[in-house]
Amino acid sequence: MALKRQASLCFVFGFALFFEITAADLSYSAPEEMRPGSIVGNIAKDLGLEVAKLFTRKARIDTEENYQHYCDIDLKTGNFVIREKIDREELCGERVSCMLKFELVVESPLELHRISLLILDVNDNSPVFPKDTVKLEIRESAVKGARYRVNEAHDADIGQNAVKQYSLQKNDHFVLSVREDVDGTKSIELVLDKELDREKEHDLNFILTAVDGGNPQRSGSAVIHVTVLDANDNAPVFDQAVYKANLPENSNLNTLVVIVSASDADEGVNGEVSYEFNRITERAKKVFSLDSKTGEIKVIGMVDFETNSKYEMRIEAKDGYGLSSDAKVMIDITDVNDNAPVIYIKSMMNPTAENVPTGTEVGIINVQDRDSENNGQVRCSIQQGVPFKLVPSIKNYYSLVTTGQLDRELVSDYNITITATDEGSPSLSSSKCVQLSVADINDNPPVFEEQSYNAYVSENNKPGSTLCSVSARDPDWRQNGTVVYSLLAGEVNGAPVSSYLSVNGDTGVMHAVRSFDYEQFRSFKVHVMARDNGSPPLTSNVTVSVFISDVNDNAPQILYPSPESNSFMTELVPKAAHGGSLVSKVIAVDADSGQNAWLSYQIVKSTDPGLFTIGVHSGEIRTLRDISESDSMKQNLVVAVKDNGQPSLSATCSMYLLISDNLAEVPELKDLSYNESNSKLTSYLIIALVSVSTFFLTFIIIFLGFRFCRRRKPRLLFDGAVAIPSGYLPPNYADVDGTGTLRSTYNYDAYLTTGSRTSDFKFVTSYNDNTLPADQTLKKSPSDFLEFFFLNTIISNVLN
């Protein structure tokens, strides 16, 4: 964009400052010698950057060369300020334009602005003649109009501030002639205006003054000393007005550059020519020597194309009389590829977040090669296998751009090697390693090491005991990868899970909060959540199943005979009972399960040990032999019921057996004691039962007596069922089939169902079912059973 704006910015020390803005870059100008702290311009305003953000965006001034210390940006105001006094002459010498180039780098987003600062000349140097005294030797025969060359004065300043005018002190013989050559150099000559007469004047002295065009003006002067000679002499003459030479840089010492040669028409001493540098820069003086006799110019110092590519000097040839002439020598230095490219990291987004989109610029790289032309043409490349590439931007600048998604969990650091190669022959290259770290983003949720967890615990555990531990991993960094465990809200049997379990937030170890009861529930499930500490946090959850195992903590419970109403639990054993007859049955249950509920029965004490036996697993009490008359009528048995747990638990009960055919003989029946809590109905029922039973027993006895005459042996019943001698009816013992109704034959045979030899009563088995609700206990009043038995007996008997 060609649009340029020029505005008067401010006045410092009376000098006007100007700045120009092009589309992207800034150019300012400032006079040399400005005080440190002087403001050149406001970068922020001119570039439209927010002053407030300069600091956070890390605005800074950078430079390709070593100018960095001269200027800086004031982050508070956005001003471009001078930091160190700039001496134009020192920096740029005789160059017409003295331009310092800077770059302004701002980050996020990365921007680079070029700033050029033109240093304006200030007239701080006076014209200086090479020598304070100019000696001229002139023959008296010299004619009017003869010209004598004088070396020009030099002013380090340029332009207007350079030498502008010469003036010659008024005298009788000479006038001044100043001619400008095509190349801009001036030739100053004294022109003889009136012939000299050696007899009158041997020596003449007058002053030559040079003034510059600056304001205020500065001047310098030299004394011209003219010696009038007698003889007829000739000045030496160079064979070329200008000598040109090309010299490769880094040439060895003593390399011959060029030979200058002047000849003198005079003979002898007067014709001996000597050479010397007339006007030569300090820098050139250190690089070249001139042999005063041979006129050979040789290398005596380091020839560096990059510091100086061109030398110009004037050489004077003098003869024995001191007559002189001069010639120009121009030496061009040719470039050699002696500088490897240099890579500068101008800006680096370090660390770079792992979620930056593909194509994000993460850095700016600048490559410089001080050589020129092809030797300075640089190509930049990056090593393979990293998700970055270099995109050329403005001249010699490259953007480092991502070519894929970064993942800190895979690669957290990149060592990016950038290689720069120039196109010289042979080419030089250099490389630089940039370390780029990837910053974490909370992009991974915690992951449990297992899909689900199972915990096994024995019931009656201590509250606080450890059940198991869960563990989740989160590969993110620091708090983004720190996992905290917690229970997810939920219910187990209507109570919050937290009343059953707790989880240690840091370790994932799970503890029981209460003691578990296998008889209440065998297992439950909870959900544990793992959450990281990122913001926002990520979570995952896992199921923990807790299995409670049984412990033998419940003693067998005897349902029949009821341990509470001892005296009532009297069984009648008919006197005629044969060996093997089923007399009664002990019914017990155990709330535990498995081995812990596997019951075995044992008679631990009996009145007559040889008379009764009990089925180890069935609990059925049978006669061992036929009952004889000698057997005592009252038989007491103590039965122990034991489970198979480790250690096993047991319960005992007493059973009273009455060997009798007549209930009336039973004395205990008369003083049945009733608990207050028994209902009146029970009392009535028992009274009714006693009377009905008595009636029936009487009837049975008569009937039996009648039958006994015809059949001596009791009839065995069908079905493989255990036959109970039909001659008696155990009053407290009845078999119940699946429907719960008592079956009895007309002759009062009572028989068991097929399965009763091995199993408990059907309605009793339901108590072993572990699906029993937790709050229900097995304690059912034994009297309830009795009621049931008796009622059924009575009802069925009545029906029959």
Ligand SMILES: *[C@@H]1O[C@H](CO)[C@@H](O)[C@H](O)[C@H]1NC(C)=O
């Ligand atoms: C990167 O370089 C540094 C030192 O130069 C080294 O310690 C580190 O291991 C390197 N990293 C990779 C990923 O090569």
Ligand SMILES: *[C@@H]1O[C@H](CO)[C@@H](O)[C@H](O)[C@H]1NC(C)=O
């Ligand atoms: C965690 O992730 C967030 C973004 O999800 C990021 O800003 C933060 O710096 C990360 N923390 C660490 C310690 O890396």
Ligand SMILES: *[C@@H]1O[C@H](CO)[C@@H](O)[C@H](O)[C@H]1NC(C)=O
């Ligand atoms: C638990 O995780 C499953 C998937 O694993 C998810 O569907 C469910 O919403 C999560 N529950 C909670 C409460 O976070």
Ligand SMILES: *[C@@H]1O[C@H](CO)[C@@H](O)[C@H](O)[C@H]1NC(C)=O
């Ligand atoms: C009746 O049973 C209750 C408990 O059920 C008991 O406290 C009371 O002493 C018993 N009474 C008799 C007479 O046995």
